[in-house]
Amino acid sequence: MPANMPDIAHSASALAHGRLEWVGMGNIEVPLTLETKGLAPCTIAAKADAYVSLDDEQAKGIHMSRLFLALDTLSCEQSLTPITLQQLLDQFITSHEGLSQSAKLRLEFELLLRRKSLLSGKQGWKGYPVVINSVLLNGQFKLELTVDVAYSSTCPCSAALARQLIQNAFDAKFKQQELSFEQVKNWLGSTEGIVATPHSQRSIAQVKVLLSHNSQEFDIVTLIDLIEATLKTPVQAAVKREDEQEFARLNGQNLIFCEDAARKLKALLEPLAYSDFSVRVNHYESLHAHDAVAMAVKGIAGGYTPE
Numbered sequence: 001m002p003a004n005m006p007d008i009a010h011s012a013s014a015l016a017h018g019r020l021e022w023v024g025m026g027n028i029e030v031p032l033t034l035e036t037k038g039l040a041p042c043t044i045a046a047k048a049d050a051y052v053s054l055d056d057e058q059a060k061g062i063h064m065s066r067l068f069l070a071l072d073t074l075s076c077e078q079s080l081t082p083i084t085l086q087q088l089l090d091q092f093i094t095s096h097e098g099l100s101q102s103a104k105l106r107l108e109f110e111l112l113l114r115r116k117s118l119l120s121g122k123q124g125w126k127g128y129p130v131v132i133n134s135v136l137l138n139g140q141f142k143l144e145l146t147v148d149v150a151y152s153s154t155c156p157c158s159a160a161l162a163r164q165l166i167q168n169a170f171d172a173k174f175k176q177q178e179l180s181f182e183q184v185k186n187w188l189g190s191t192e193g194i195v196a197t198p199h200s201q202r203s204i205a206q207v208k209v210l211l212s213h214n215s216q217e218f219d220i221v222t223l224i225d226l227i228e229a230t231l232k233t234p235v236q237a238a239v240k241r242e243d244e245q246e247f248a249r250l251n252g253q254n255l256i257f258c259e260d261a262a263r264k265l266k267a268l269l270e271p272l273a274y275s276d277f278s279v280r281v282n283h284y285e286s287l288h289a290h291d292a293v294a295m296a297v298k299g300i301a302g303g304y305t306p307e
């Protein structure tokens with residue numbers, strides 16, 4: 001460092017004294033090489049929030065550049081794994097000796113996965129928003145992963161009401177008539193036959209899991225796959241007509257309220273090895289201008305609360 005440059009962090013006194021829980025930088029743009037089970041290492045464009053505690057009540061401030069440069073080393077020289085994350089937080093703290101005892105990093109990015117179509121054998125990219133939160137607090141490492149999975153939800157109530165209208169239309173059209181198989185079949189295939197359709201909507205399941213503090217690797221893809229297999233109607237990437245028809249069938253066979261989705265995900269996550277979990281299901285209704293929302297947590301003492 002040039003000797004003649006003022007260093008306010010050392011020379012100036014703080015305007016007020018006191019401990020600060022977190023100080024650092026938000027929204028740092030940083031490409032990282034993500035390593036996650038079942039996927040070749042891939043580059044992700046992350047937004048990072050990097051913080052340390054300011055435990056020295058008299059100190060003017062922290063050294064922002066040290067956090068930034070440590071993160072840059074992770075970006076340029078390493079891969080993102082639970083191990084390198086913990087090392088990075090260690091580095092945040094050791095580079096602030098006497099000032100800070102805790103560190104945290106939030107990474108937000110979109111994980112692009114190759115997804116197969118339902119029937120046609122085509123493939124396409126689908127993006128999954130991911131947040132990785134890591135904290136090193138009093139020597140304890142905490143690591144949590146949040147994924148957003150988009151799916152389609154068809155309202156069971158609306159489906160029942162639509163079925164009733166279809167029966168009414170059948171009544172009105174054919175009451176007291178002797179009908180042949182062909183006549184019924186043709187009517188069912190006509191627009192007149194399907195006089196009403198239930199509403200369905202794009203929905204998002206937001207699943208947060210607490211990973212073991214000694215996790216060696218991320219396993220983001222398995223979590224996403226399990227959520228999609230549970231909900232049955234994930235939003236599709238490549239779609240030909242046969243895929244669209246299969247999607248319609250899956251929607252019809254999996255009518256779902258937000259409560260159903262939250263309960264299914266809770267049942268999925270309960271036996272898995274996650275230390276804690278939190279689920280938030282949002283059905284962005286097409287019936288209303290507001291959303292249908294359901295939340296669930298594992299329910300352990302001192303654990304996640306619904307949010």
Ligand SMILES: Nc1nc2c(ncn2[C@@H]2O[C@H](COP(=O)(O)OP(=O)(O)OP(=O)(O)O)[C@@H](O)[C@H]2O)c(=O)[nH]1
Nearest residue numbers: 001007008009010023060061062063064065066067
């Ligand atoms: N602590 C702090 N620094 C800030 C803030 N806003 C901008 N900075 C700047 O962040 C820059 C980097 O700070 P340091 O990490 O202390 O930089 P440095 O003194 O060159 O680096 P070291 O020699 O490692 O301490 C400085 O120029 C600060 O002025 C702020 O709100 N708080």
